[in-house]
Amino acid sequence: MLRRSIYKSPAQLRLMVAPGLATAASLRAAKNAVRAGVTPLELDRLAEQAILELGGQSNFKLVPGYRHTICANVNEDVVHGIPGDRPLAPGDIISIDSGAIIKGWNGDSAVTVVVPDPSRPELVAEREELSRVTEQGMWRGIAQLAQAKHLNEVGAAIQEYILAxxxxxxxxxxxxxxxGRSMHEEPPVFNYRVPRKGPEVKPGLVVAIEPMVTTGGIETFTREDDWTVATVDGSMSAQWEHSVAVHQGGIWVLTAEDGGAAGLAPFGITPVPIA
Structure with missing residues (x-):
């Protein structure tokens, strides 16, 4: 059996723009609705509506056994959290992961939001700093991708920043x-330094860069719902993610409405639209 290439053609890259924008729209709708009293299920409905309005469908719902548009990870829940009906409380930190598929091509992205709590400013500041560090780690990984020769340079850049x-x-x-055609494909994208170089970074490579960071240990367990992954020590967690394409003109963040311009500006990198 021939192995499918990890590199997409220019025509295929163009087809990935629409699902990336639909994914971004779903996260914008959910993020803007985060407040004390709202439930993750309500955020789920808003995210799905945004995807449908742009002609897509949720690719999370295509995963066998999963029935929701987003994963909603609250506090010590790290990833794959099933959105439920418990209202968010002041001070909660929630990561929202979403994805869309249009014409057989996928987008995947995540954001983290802290629910305001004026009565506990120190707690909120600590959780917002966790989110900021995670997001900036992601952007450093994306910036490294723009100049890397091999993919695993991305993880080294993420780790160096976050641990500092x-x-x-x-x-x-x-x-x-x-x-690409699947939401999860080769190659793996590490968020930490590994000994091997990884594949060559060249036009056609499309990857989802998604650091998941905690305020404590990295040991996790899966809850009884068989989906939600939480930290063993109860430490808080954050996740940020973007799908990024490398093409002949440079890089383009498919799941950012500005292509990553704002996030990459501090690194002197200007993303180039896919022609």
Missing amino acids: QGPYGILEDYIGHGI
Whole structure:
């Protein structure tokens, strides 16, 4: 059996723009609705509506056994959290992961939001800093991709930044991935330094870069719902993710409405639209 190439053609890259934008729209709708009293199920409905309005469908719902548009990970829940009906409380930190599929091509992205709590400013500040460090780790990984020769340089850049910010934990059991016809494809995208170089970074490579970071340990367990992964020590977690394409003109963040311009500006990198 011939192995499918991890590199997409220019025509295939163009087809990945629409699902990326639909994914971004779903996260914008959910993020804007986060407040104390709202339930993750309500966020789920808003995310799905945004995808449907752009002619897509949720690719999460195509995963066998999963019936929701988003994964909603609250506090110590790290990844794959099933959105439920418990209202968000002041001070909660929630990561929202979403994806869309249009014409057989996929997008995948995640954001983290902290629910305001004026009565506990120190707690909110600590959780917002966790989110900021995770997001900036992701952008450093994306910036490294723009100049890397091999993919695993991305993980080294993410790890170097995050560990320099404080005693954070970077999950090792859950990493980024290639994306295209399937939501999860080769190659793996590590969020930490590994000894091998990984595949060559060249036009056609499309990857989802998604660091998951905790305020404590990195050991996890799966809850009784067989989906939700949580930290063993109860430490808080954050996840940020973007799907990014490398093409002849440079890089383009498919799941950012501005192509990644704002996030990459501090690194002197200007993303180039896919022609």
